[in-house]
Amino acid sequence: MTPRFNMRSLILNTGATLLLPLLILFSLFLLLRGHDEPGGGFIGGLVAAAAIALKLFAEDYRAARTILRVHPLQLVGVGLVLAAGASLPAILVGENFFTAQWWTLDLPIFGSLKLSTPLIFDIGVYLGVIGTVLTVVFTLAEAEHS
Numbered sequence: 001m002t003p004r005f006n007m008r009s010l011i012l013n014t015g016a017t018l019l020l021p022l023l024i025l026f027s028l029f030l031l032l033r034g035h036d037e038p039g040g041g042f043i044g045g046l047v048a049a050a051a052i053a054l055k056l057f058a059e060d061y062r063a064a065r066t067i068l069r070v071h072p073l074q075l076v077g078v079g080l081v082l083a084a085g086a087s088l089p090a091i092l093v094g095e096n097f098f099t100a101q102w103w104t105l106d107l108p109i110f111g112s113l114k115l116s117t118p119l120i121f122d123i124g125v126y127l128g129v130i131g132t133v134l135t136v137v138f139t140l141a142e143a144e145h146s
Contacts (some may be wrong), residue, residue: 009058016058019068023051031126032119041122045129052130053137061141072134079128086121 027048034040068075082103092101098117105113 004125011146014057016054020051020055023054024048025049027051027126031085031122034122035116035118040131041125046133047127048126049130049133052134056137056141061138065138072131072138075127075131075133077131079124079126079131081124083121083128085126086124089117104144 027044027046029044030039031041031044034044052064052067056065062065080091087098089101090097093101095101098121103115105115107113
């Protein structure tokens, strides 16, 4: 049985439809901004999970799950692998565990692009937080209507 969690509010539904892409973009901004200023994977993940939870409250369970496209626990697993894997490049070059490593890619159109293990770690945290929060929210929504 698919749970139906619907407030049936035209204003909430319209607002959620308009806010969802903005909140996802804002969560990505927070994720990428976290190295130089406050922000990062944790708060970015919370904002993205809140955006999808808003869709759940405005429409229904199926609409929220359609946005996510994968089971939230898969996001937790991928996030943990990425976060833990961010420690490996330092070990491979003989440095201390979780020492930040930086790489610069020279791309013809975009110019210089800097990649780092802290970014990989933050992306792992981002995915892990989204998966954890949405697992709880979806479980509560399922329990409410079963």
